[in-house]
Ligand SMILES: Nc1ncnc2c1ncn2[C@@H]1O[C@H](COP(=O)(O)OP(=O)(O)O)[C@@H](O)[C@H]1O
């Protein structure tokens with residue numbers, strides 16, 4: 001593990017949506033940090049608040065109805081939540097970049113990729129058009145697009161899904177960001193293409209040294225590329241540790257459930273155990289632990305007492321009453 | 334692209350054939366004897382026979398149509414029953430006035446409609462949104478003649494700041510080159526004429542442009558709202574682009590596609606609206622020409638004018654389709 005100071009620290013982040021039907025606590029106490037060159041995984045089922053966490057960091061929460069109601073996002077020690085919109089625009093796409101799940105819809109269909117790449121470069125870098133164009137070609141070559149210069153004038157629909165995601169990555173890396181947030185970058189792609197994209201990201205990280213926040217619902221992806229992991233459930237972090245400890249000693253029943261639902265080649269005959277039940281309604285969270293209704297190990301007390309994130313073992317944080325008697329150090333609340 | 338346009342032009346042939354058959358049939362579809370309805374109840378049998386002879390109404394339909402189509406192809410639209418003037422020449426004299434009015438109305442409708450629609454969408458539920466969309470709702474339901482008369486009453490009669498009729502004042506000299514007066518006054522640098530022509534254009538332009546403006550504004554708003562939710566707008570935001578670039582480039586170019594379809598249709602419908610507007614404002618264009626011809630039962634004139642309007646409609650649609658392909662790179666030319 002690298003012992004550098006974190007480039008990004010998210011502290012007690014709370015992002016809520018104030019809808020007519022009630023307050024949706026989409027992100028409710030997310031807490032993590034990431035060091036330069038490191039890859040942090042954020043894992044959880046769909047709707048657990050992963051994307052909203054990412055959008056909160058970028059300060060791109062649609063408001064109304066969304067609002068970051070509490071917490072800090074420290075980027076190089078400065079709280080992004082105190083920045084003006086103008087200051088944020090200088091950070092987005094330059095210091096913190098993002099790529100998204102669906103490369104089919106994330107590029108603007110009516111502009112050439114040249115226009116879309118060059119405009120990003122021109123907003124952030126002091127280059128002229130020709131230099132920006134050359135830089136775009138360089139980037140496309142970097143992400144492995146064949147005959148890059150000839151493809152500048154192409155429109156997104158003229159690329160395959162995997163190639164489009166490469167274009168997205170090239171665009172995100174245009175200004176050498178220090179943090180790249182990848183929000184389910186391979187979910188929409190074929191399995192073979194998925195592997196290629198993950199490999200590409202790993203290679204680029206080695207070359208360029210940026211930190212990556214890898215958002216995924218797939219523990220398989222985590223096992224391949226992440227250094228550390230935060231598992232999220234219903235807007236809250238439930239387990240937060242390094243990858244090795246997570247796979248060796250998963251603590252939270254939810255994490256265990258996720259692991260049991262990964263298909264294993266060695267256990268072909270065993271039935272895949274998806275976690276039973278559905279994620280809770282974020283507008284009306286049950287009292288107590290929000291996972292309790294689906295938890296096979298839940299007891300009476302879980303339905304009434306909300307656990308806090310505690311450190312249980314070396315740098316292994318878990319939010320579960322099963323571990324609370326042996327509380328060593330409370331890090332949350 | 335060129336191939337596509339050529340193919341579309343070839344495809345126009347059957348459309349125009351259909352249009353010509355329809356306008357030709359017009360005269361025969363009207364109940365009663367066409368000659369009699371043109372000359373009136375008091376006409377004598379010899380007058381009627383003379384007109385039938387003149388118009389060839391005694392020949393079989395197929396022969397009549399052949400003659401009709403043949404002369405159209407030579408640019409000959411026949412002559413007016415009433416004034417005996419050559420219809421082609423009359424239409425050519427009036428067409429620029431109508432084109433200038435409709436283009437002016439459309440420029441007004443497109444620029445204000447799109448701007449209002451974009452602002453309303455970006456500031457959804459704001460006072461501007463509510464005000465402009467309520468206005469648009471009124472706009473689509475306003476009868477043109479009522480709006481026209483109210484404007485004349487207010488701006489010409491009460492305030493006396495805008496002329497109530499015509500294209501240009503009698504005391505203004507203007508060398509016609511294109512017969513588009515606004516253009517001519519710019520070309521010749523005649524600013525007195527420019528001001529005068531513009532003041533004549535404003536009220537009929539507004540009367541004619543209000544409905545398409547309202548429709549374009551509503552369409553732009555809903556299209557923009559849809560587009561602003563798209564993933565590529567989120568990408569544009571995440572890249573750190575400025576708000577105006579995102580709204581007016583990334584969003585508007587996508588949102589414009591459905592608006593363009595509406596613009597094409599409205600442009601065609603405008604030619605219908607021109608009949609009313611030109612009549613109210615005594616605008617010397619083909620709208621007023623066809624109105625007077627209908628009132629005077631001058632069928633050859635009605636026939637020819639409708640044919641011309643239909644052809645313009647078809648051409649406008651063609652241009653819209655070509656523009657559509659220009660704006661949407663996903664559509665292939667094959
Ligand atoms: N604009 C919004 N209004 C209300 N609720 C929202 C909005 N956007 C997201 N949410 C809620 O926030 C929760 C978390 O969403 P998200 O972060 O996208 O989940 P995921 O982990 O799948 O990325 C979801 O339950 C969703 O319903």
Ligand SMILES: [Mg+2]
Nearest residue numbers: 050051052183
């Ligand atoms: Mg998501």
